[in-house]
Amino acid sequence: MNDLESDPKRGGLRHIVRLGPYLRPVRGRVIGSGAAVLVSMMCGLAIPLVIQRILDGPVAEGDAPGLLWPVVAVAVLGATEALLFFTRRKLIAGPSTAVEADLRADLYAHLHRLPIAFHDQWQSGQLLSRAVSDLSTIRRFIAFAGIFLVVNSLTMVIGLGVLFFLDPVIGAITLACSLPLIAISTVFESRYSVLSRRSQDQEGDLATTVEESALGIRVLKAFGRGPELARRFAAEARELRGTELAKVRVLALLWGSIIMLPELGIALQLLVGTFGIANGTMTIGTLVAGVTIATYLRWPVDSIGWLLAETNQTATAAERYWEVRDAEVTITDPAEPQRLPADGAGLLRFEDVRFAYPATGGERGGEVLSGVDLEVRPGETVALVGPTGCGKTTLTALVARLADVTGGRVTVDGVDVRDLRLEELRAAVATAFEDAVLFSASVAENVRLGAPEASMEDVRTALRVAQAEEFVDALPWGLDTRIGEQGLSLSGGQRQRLALARAVVGKPKVLVLDDPLSALDVQTEAEVEHALRSVLSGVTALVVAHRPSTVQLADRVALLDDGRITAVGTHSELLATNTAYRTLLSTLDDAGADSERTRV
Incomplete structure (x- = not known):
């Protein structure tokens, strides 16, 4: 109960x-x-x-x-x-x-x-x-x-x-x-x-x-x-x-x-x-x-x-x-909303961001993020890595205001996300989650969740970018094929690619991806990775990475540990200069190898 x-x-x-x-x-x-x-x-x-x-x-x-x-x-x-x-x-x-x-x-x-x-x-x-x-x-x-x-x-x-x-x-x-x-x-x-x-x-x-x-x-x-x-x-x-x-x-x-x-x-x-x-x-x-x-x-x-x-x-x-x-709606439109600049290119900044979960059941809520500073430049892809439980998913949730910061601020093109209408913010920021959740609806309807006003041509373009058009056309009724509950009638890679298509169909300025290659086999990972390269081209992206292959898609890597960003640089730079990053990456390599042996 x-x-x-x-x-x-x-x-x-x-x-x-x-x-x-x-x-x-x-x-x-x-x-x-x-x-x-x-x-x-x-x-x-x-x-x-x-x-x-x-x-x-x-x-x-x-x-x-x-x-x-x-x-x-x-x-x-x-x-x-x-x-x-x-x-x-x-x-x-x-x-x-x-x-x-x-x-x-x-x-x-x-x-x-x-x-x-x-x-x-x-x-x-x-x-x-x-x-x-x-x-x-x-x-x-x-x-x-x-x-x-x-x-x-x-x-x-x-x-x-x-x-x-x-x-x-x-x-x-x-x-x-x-x-x-x-x-x-x-x-x-x-x-x-x-x-x-x-x-x-x-x-x-x-x-x-x-x-x-x-x-x-x-x-x-x-x-x-x-x-x-x-x-x-x-x-x-x-x-x-x-x-x-x-x-x-x-x-x-x-x-x-x-x-x-x-x-x-x-x-x-x-x-x-x-x-x-x-x-x-x-x-x-x-x-x-x-x-x-x-x-x-x-x-x-x-x-x-x-x-x-x-x-x-x-x-x-x-x-x-x-x-x-009567449950309180804590995330609402501001009383005096601002607008994103028309010439904004999707500059994403985290400025001294803090987040603590509220106390529940008599227990104190713990602070997960303790002053995160990070900049993701327009058109750049930054991979966010860190040990399990360090707050990576929490940090990504703050961009689209799925949760609100308890300190500091998150900005898009210089505007605090809390000062934007939720509709405008979520049109500018698209999110694809670790679990590619699909609904009991047609392929087109699932993709259009990312942009209800999208035309069929927009849907096809998004599918093409996500490398999903070929398998969709092979379905019995193409775009009109109804997907079973949670999309379980599709393979993991197909679900991931449809989720990517849903994220990009609205042409967002900022794309947030929470471990998009999770739980995929070798062949499917290669397919989705190829799709990701197309998706990330020309968009500001923050990608939570749990695999070395995902890290290598990024322009820069940010290491999150103990509630803070402790290092930022290219994959090669961090490998050469940061012991914690090398240790973490070797752990990811071992996990990936174990996963591959399990599949074999």
Whole structure:
């Protein structure tokens, strides 16, 4: 379970109330739907009163012709009740799904605005459950539970008033049996809210396990770990089942109480009414009307338990929604953005750059970068090397503001990247990551992620530069061939080349590559290396290098160690003058040799 999740007892109606702005555009439809169902319930309450008039009037007096209009009135009230129930559904169905769609779109957009640090801390399954199942719960509340919670409560109050009007004793009996429901519902509400939150969090954990198993199916099969993950999944499923059964037990006790008390009330009404009719203090019509109204109130009374449970579930869902929606967007456009100079050629500078991860879980965040100074000249390729964990990937992430410096600044053509609009910055700076992530879309759509406005000719040019055009044309439908999830239907080299094409299609001024030759075999490495030579021609590039072959693509090499740039020079210069560089390079050579022996 995610560490950021809170105590479930913290949930409350305030989380639902905060959804008010999303309901504002459809508020009239919601109110109209509530009014329709309330009037329909009043029609239902009026029918027993008409029946009372029929029994104490035409029936008692033997006036057959006098039955006509009361019977017509009952039919009209019944038809009106049914029509208004249909009207309620008609009014609320569209708006409730529109609110759900708006909430989901807003949450999705917010997830994209949040910094990478947020996503590093949250399980994807937890986010998925909030964006799907929790919002469906909120939609059901808007469409049904919320409306009926108000309407049924009003119906109970009005129904009790009618019963007191008919006969104070019958009204008092019904009230006496209804009051304990408030105390019972309050007790069970607090227990159910805890179980509801636990259940929703466990659903998120289960979704995470399913997603990770599906995405890592090759690893699980290769290492024979499928049965172990299946056991883990089964254990989590059993925990969820146990929580759901606990919820059922709580609801069963609540429903038992809710059903028993009204039944007891009706029995007492019949007893008192029978004595009243026998001694002449009550008419048959009054007793029948009273019992009929009490029976009619069974649905509003019986539903209270379920409606309270739905309200709790919705409050928990809304709390989980706001946990994500309230997460601070720390990387935003500046209030007064600057523009890159029109004649800028892509000069990249790191000036006393510092970066420290924030403290989490009571642990202090450590400083990764401690004053980095580096200049990458226009059109130059600089390879960034250093021992594992020295902050190379962190440094590259600062260029496109995937994270922000905690000290110093990063500039492109003399402008601090924090002073640029994110759209302009990320059009000028393209990034290709160590893992070439592709999406379930066509080849052209995957390449166009780097520049949505790119034409098909631009896409082909980018593929040509990345040495990917030949294998793309050999695919069944060429550029329109849909790539499977994460591009796993392609080879590693093909994925890397498509990622390079995506990075260069927008003709960026600055290109940041995080170990573009990772995990490639000899032949594929040669192909991608050839593509890299074309890609790096004429663009300012910062390349994280874990292989000697990548280092040799660069004009200069920067050695990052202990949070600082300790040496800068050509590959030959550093080999001749820097012991730490020679040691590191020999380690890279050994790792590369071991990797090649493993492939062979």
